[in-house]
Amino acid sequence: MNRIRTTKRDRFVPPVMHAFREAFRMRDAAKPIDNRNEAGERVIAGRRTSPRSAVSETALRIELGEDLASLLNTVDLAAMEDLSGLEEVGASVLNFGMPDLAAIVANAETAQQIGHVLKQKLELYERRLVPGTVVVVGEPLDDTASGQLRFHINAEMYSTPTDIPVEFVADVEAESGKIRVFRL
Known part of the structure; x- marks a missing residue:
């Protein structure tokens, strides 16, 4: 899979609304996610946290x-x-x-x-x-x-x-x- 390399200079912090839009685009906003670690503690799913990370201009x-x-x-x-x-x-x-x-x-x-x-x-x-x-x-x-x-x-x-x-x-x-x- 070809990925475009980005540096910190061309990655930006998205507005909060980006997380909602990304969930809508992925059609997963209403899907229940119940990931747990070995100790049984709930783990926040990566797909729900990734929109909060940096995005491109x-x-x-x-x-x-x-x-x-x-x-x-x-x-x-x-x-x-x-x-x-x-x-x-x-x-x-x-x-x-x-x-x-x-x-x-x-x-x-x-x-x-x-x-x-x-x-x-x-x-x-x-x-x-x-x-x-x-x-x-x-x-x-x-x-x-x-x-x-x-x-x-x-x-x-x-x-x-x-x-x-x-x-x-x-x-x-x-x-x-x-x-x-x-x-x-």
Whole structure:
């Protein structure tokens, strides 16, 4: 079996959520494990402890990409309910997601507004991004845009032993409001 050699410099400590995701991927979260040593004492199974060990930068980026796609394609509560006077609700997980972007008009003013909202929502809900490092830059619109807005996003992702610079692209489809995240 070919294994890629890694050094301590390219291995990172995963967030706690990684353990739950790994158990889900392995489909073993609900399987009972009752390993015992010679003395009859219970031993924690290796497959349940391994997600807590170091992972690659690529694995961290993949998980971040999945979560960013979920965040950016979830419509927030404010799209359905008037949250005037409920500022704490507007900034809570109850309002997780983006405003409804379906049927937006792709123009420079809209692009600027969506860029501002993207930055605000990423800083509010994606806690792995280092505050103050999120930079959202909209790509200039041209005749070939075909109802699509593109944003280049740079930030730093918290990690141990060192933070990881991340850069990705978010394409907003004007008709459906779907956001595609790639190049992470």
